[in-house]
Amino acid sequence: MRVPQHLVDRRRERLRSLIRHDGFLPVAEICRRLGVSEATVRRDLAAVEANGDITRTYGGALADYNSSFASHDERSGRARPAKARIAELAVARMPRAGTVFLDAGTTLQAIARVLAGRRDLTRLVVATNSLAAASVLGGAAGVELHVVGGMFLNRQAALMGGRAIRALEDWSFDAAFLGGEGLSAAGVSNSHESVAAFQQAVLARAARSYFCLDASKLGRSTPHPVAGWDGISGLITDATARQLAAQGIVLPAGQLLRA
Amino acid sequence: MRVPQHLVDRRRERLRSLIRHDGFLPVAEICRRLGVSEATVRRDLAAVEANGDITRTYGGALADYNSSFASHDERSGRARPAKARIAELAVARMPRAGTVFLDAGTTLQAIARVLAGRRDLTRLVVATNSLAAASVLGGAAGVELHVVGGMFLNRQAALMGGRAIRALEDWSFDAAFLGGEGLSAAGVSNSHESVAAFQQAVLARAARSYFCLDASKLGRSTPHPVAGWDGISGLITDATARQLAAQGIVLPAGQLLRA
DNA sequence: GCCTATATGATTGAGGTCAATCATATAAAT
DNA sequence: ATTTATATGATTGACCTCAATCATATAGGC
Numbered sequence: 001m002r003v004p005q006h007l008v009d010r011r012r013e014r015l016r017s018l019i020r021h022d023g024f025l026p027v028a029e030i031c032r033r034l035g036v037s038e039a040t041v042r043r044d045l046a047a048v049e050a051n052g053d054i055t056r057t058y059g060g061a062l063a064d065y066n067s068s069f070a071s072h073d074e075r076s077g078r079a080r081p082a083k084a085r086i087a088e089l090a091v092a093r094m095p096r097a098g099t100v101f102l103d104a105g106t107t108l109q110a111i112a113r114v115l116a117g118r119r120d121l122t123r124l125v126v127a128t129n130s131l132a133a134a135s136v137l138g139g140a141a142g143v144e145l146h147v148v149g150g151m152f153l154n155r156q157a158a159l160m161g162g163r164a165i166r167a168l169e170d171w172s173f174d175a176a177f178l179g180g181e182g183l184s185a186a187g188v189s190n191s192h193e194s195v196a197a198f199q200q201a202v203l204a205r206a207a208r209s210y211f212c213l214d215a216s217k218l219g220r221s222t223p224h225p226v227a228g229w230d231g232i233s234g235l236i237t238d239a240t241a242r243q244l245a246a247q248g249i250v251l252p253a254g255q256l257l258r259a
Numbered sequence: 260m261r262v263p264q265h266l267v268d269r270r271r272e273r274l275r276s277l278i279r280h281d282g283f284l285p286v287a288e289i290c291r292r293l294g295v296s297e298a299t300v301r302r303d304l305a306a307v308e309a310n311g312d313i314t315r316t317y318g319g320a321l322a323d324y325n326s327s328f329a330s331h332d333e334r335s336g337r338a339r340p341a342k343a344r345i346a347e348l349a350v351a352r353m354p355r356a357g358t359v360f361l362d363a364g365t366t367l368q369a370i371a372r373v374l375a376g377r378r379d380l381t382r383l384v385v386a387t388n389s390l391a392a393a394s395v396l397g398g399a400a401g402v403e404l405h406v407v408g409g410m411f412l413n414r415q416a417a418l419m420g421g422r423a424i425r426a427l428e429d430w431s432f433d434a435a436f437l438g439g440e441g442l443s444a445a446g447v448s449n450s451h452e453s454v455a456a457f458q459q460a461v462l463a464r465a466a467r468s469y470f471c472l473d474a475s476k477l478g479r480s481t482p483h484p485v486a487g488w489d490g491i492s493g494l495i496t497d498a499t500a501r502q503l504a505a506q507g508i509v510l511p512a513g514q515l516l517r518a
Numbered sequence: 519g520c521c522t523a524t525a526t527g528a529t530t531g532a533g534g535t536c537a538a539t540c541a542t543a544t545a546a547a548t
Numbered sequence: 549a550t551t552t553a554t555a556t557g558a559t560t561g562a563c564c565t566c567a568a569t570c571a572t573a574t575a576g577g578c
Contacts, residue, residue: 027535027536042536
């Protein structure tokens with residue numbers, strides 16, 4: 001009945017990605033897809049949930065980016081997940097009135113959620129190419145929300161491509177908040193060229209720019225560079241200066257904003 | 260025990276935004292926040308879910324924007340509502356390859372859902388200003404999805420305004436499928452000027468154009484006219500020719516497509 | 519003002535979900 | 549090779565969720 005550890009790990013990784021892909025899955029459906037019993041699914045869910053990427057609900061589990069319900073463990077004093085702390089730091093850097101850009105990605109979604117909860121905004125214009133961020137911010141108090149049009153990329157659930165870049169010509173931002181997939185000595189990089197090109201177009205139109213990446217991106221180098229460290233205003237991350245230095249990333253004080 | 264209709268509507272609107280904000284909420288939590296019984300919450304959930312913005316799960320409800328889980332209610336073999344029949348008629352009018360535009364609104368959302376289920380599309384380019392339609396169509400087979408950027412209007416969950424109209428200059432459509440709020444002898448009308456202006460811009464760039472409205476819009480005349488009957492290719496509706504004639508709407512055969 | 523339609527909360531029975539416990543098979547440890 | 553640790557599935561009982569039904573109060577139409 002016992003199964004090798006590496007198969008267990010693989011199954012749990014698969015579970016994690018299934019949930020993140022679908023947003024929500026009921027336990028019965030997970031059983032069917034994974035071909036294991038409910039008991040095992042529940043145990044797996046407990047294990048993956050402890051890693052902080054998903055949240056269990058009665059009857060299933062959902063990806064964390066879908067829910068600020070994760071906030072219930074914020075109250076219960078435990079260490080809040082890295083993304084939430086990054087999000088608060090990013091929102092603190094936003095003006096109460098002005099124009100900002102929000103990129104796509106789970107970290108940016110966390111930022112959108114925190115931003116939607118702010119009650120002191122007066123006239124903040126937010127532009128985004130992320131449908132998820134738009135959903136969260138739609139109707140938020142004090143926010144005028146714009147979506148930058150473009151071609152829908154399924155993987156990122158975001159709008160990209162030539163039309164998106166052209167749409168940016170309409171804009172200039174007081175501050176841009178961007179995500180990324182790789183974080184190395186050379187700077188921030190992404191795995192898709194169209195994403196990198198779009199982000200560069202955003203950078204060109206932003207007075208200030210912040211990259212928001214959690215520590216899991218550290219050391220990963222993806223093929224399409226976006227920007228070097230001298231081109232950006234700040235890196236918002238939960239990684240320590242020591243961890244960053246180990247990867248050859250040394251930033252002047254003020255440019256590194258630790259969550 | 261009975262409560263005024265506008266309060267019910269407001270509570271349901273609040274429910275919708277609560278769920279969209281938090282991504283997921285358990286029923287018990289909704290009860291607490293709305294201060295009503297579980298029975299009422301379940302009824303509200305059923306009502307809001309029918310509008311297509313959220314998905315119920317066992318024990319709660321989650322925002323639709325990420326879940327491909329919304330299709331379960333199509334399976335249930337009940338008599339399909341008028342919108343679904345309108346949707347199938349509209350989708351039948353779409354080319355398998357080409358460029359089409361989808362407007363915002365619940366009827367168009369139904370169309371998007373049917374379109375996403377089609378498996379015979381080869382290279383259909385779909386442009387929309389509706390975030391809901393985009394969510395549904397994201398990743399659909401054979402569809403290249405584009406979102407027309409613009410300012411987000413909370414009421415319609417769609418993108419409008421000058422930027423949206425300017426973004427249309429990039430496009431020309433083989434066919435456009437549009438919604439509307441009023442249906443009278445004069446033609447189709449809407450309650451918001453920016454919506455009407457945007458739709459007119461779409462019409463100007465579409466070789467063919469179809470308005471898709473269910474019978475509930477019959478006789479309602481809203482202040483901002485969009486188009487007269489001579490300017491459009493067809494009206495797709497579940498209303499009978501007799502019902503239409505009673506409102507002074509007489510269309511030549513071929514222009515009236517009855518669902 | 520009267521009547522009807524309906525929004526609500528309570529109740530109930532059916533069915534779903536969960537954590538705990540246990541037996542078992544087998545991967546790791548020695 | 550033997551022993552130990554653990555991953556699994558089945559079972560059980562407690563708890564939860566849900567839809568249906570009903571009584572009731574009141575909004576909305578006449």
